Amino acid sequence: RFEVDHQISRSQGHEEESLLLMRSVLGSMERVYLKRNPTAKAILDLVKSVDDADHICYDHLAFRTFGVKGHGIESMASFFLDYGYKQQEELKFPAKKLKALWFSPPSGLPHEDAATGSGVNGPLPRIFISELLVDQLSPQAQVSSSSDGWESEYAAWTLVNGYALNHVTISTHRLKTHLTNIRALNQFLQENGFNLNSEGGVLKVSPDGLLLQSSTVADSIPFKFSDGFTESVPCSYIEFAERLVLPQYKNLLKEEVKEFHRRDGFEVGNADKIFESTSKEQLTRRTG
Ligand code: OOG
Numbered sequence: 015r016f017e018v019d020h021q022i023s024r025s026q027g028h029e030e031e032s033l034l035l036m037r038s039v040l041g042s043m044e045r046v047y048l049k050r051n052p053t054a055k056a057i058l059d060l061v062k063s064v065d066d067a068d069h070i071c072y073d074h075l076a077f078r079t080f081g082v083k084g085h086g087i088e089s090m091a092s093f094f095l096d097y098g099y100k101q102q103e104e105l106k107f108p109a110k111k112l113k114a115l116w117f118s119p120p121s122g123l124p125h126e127d128a129a130t131g132s133g134v135n136g137p138l139p140r141i142f143i144s145e146l147l148v149d150q151l152s153p154q155a156q157v158s159s160s161s162d163g164w165e166s167e168y169a170a171w172t173l174v175n176g177y178a179l180n181h182v183t184i185s186t187h188r189l190k191t192h193l194t195n196i197r198a199l200n201q202f203l204q205e206n207g208f209n210l211n212s213e214g215g216v217l218k219v220s221p222d223g224l225l226l227q228s229s230t231v232a233d234s235i236p237f238k239f240s241d242g243f244t245e246s247v248p249c250s251y252i253e254f255a256e257r258l259v260l261p262q263y264k265n266l267l268k269e270e271v272k273e274f275h276r277r278d279g280f281e282v283g284n285a286d287k288i289f290e291s292t293s294k295e296q297l298t299r300r301t302g
């Protein structure tokens with residue numbers, strides 16, 4: 015009996031220790047992200063200041079990669095798989111020559127809905143990793159990044175920013191005030207002068223109506239190219255997601271609703287437009 019209990023608590027202790035290590039890696043990524051992206055930092059501060067508690071939950075974190083051996087999705091994913099993340103379905107973006115995979119956090123662990131921290135110290139976020147299908151690009155595009163179009167914008171972003179966080183996503187349904195409604199949050203942010211990605215409309219809605227997303231237009235950062243010239247290039251953005259309760263749980267009381275009662279996963283149609291948050295078109299768009 016003692017032996018068994020002892021072993022269980024030892025393995026739980028071990029699990030907690032490795033999760034702490036993962037959170038500290040995510041914490042460093044978040045620090046770099048907040049330092050380089052003043053808009054994301056300002057929005058997190060603003061939301062924290064009006065939405066009482068210092069308790070923001072991240073719906074997901076997103077990364078971009080190159081689909082060449084040793085640099086694609088799996089190069090980033092292996093880190094999360096090691097900590098118990100589970101691979102979920104693939105999303106395809108043929109026109110953008112991209113694919114993506116998402117990973118769900120280890121479930122059934124004590125931290126899931128009980129986590130009390132904020133951001134990377136809160137409930138573990140989903141992970142969304144995309145990859146440029148390099149072997150589908152034209153021969154010219156494969157050796158230079160000078161060709162026009164989306165692929166080269168994605169390639170340029172990934173070359174300049176590498177494995178940096180592409181965005182963090184605030185889980186709006188886990189906010190406490192009226193900002194829990196993503197439409198109210200979007201309006202509030204626009205009233206405060208923030209520029210939201212307008213591709214296909216500010217609010218992106220999945221066909222089932224249950225996954226609602228929006229995002230800012232990326233910040234820019236000066237980047238020194240190898241030829242000595244410095245140019246302003248897109249950096250990261252911040253996203254917002256509201257996941258509605260699945261139809262089979264619609265009779266649950268508000269306080270009974272847990273994250274797993276809500277719409278999970280991602281949506282190609284939404285993601286396709288969210289990707290444009292770093293596009294030249296969105297960055298140069300005049301607002302108002
Ligand atoms: C990812 C865009 C898609 C989502 O939540 O669907 C996305 C990117 O811009 O790299 O974040």
Ligand code: NI
Binds near residue numbers: 181
């Ligand atoms: Ni996202």
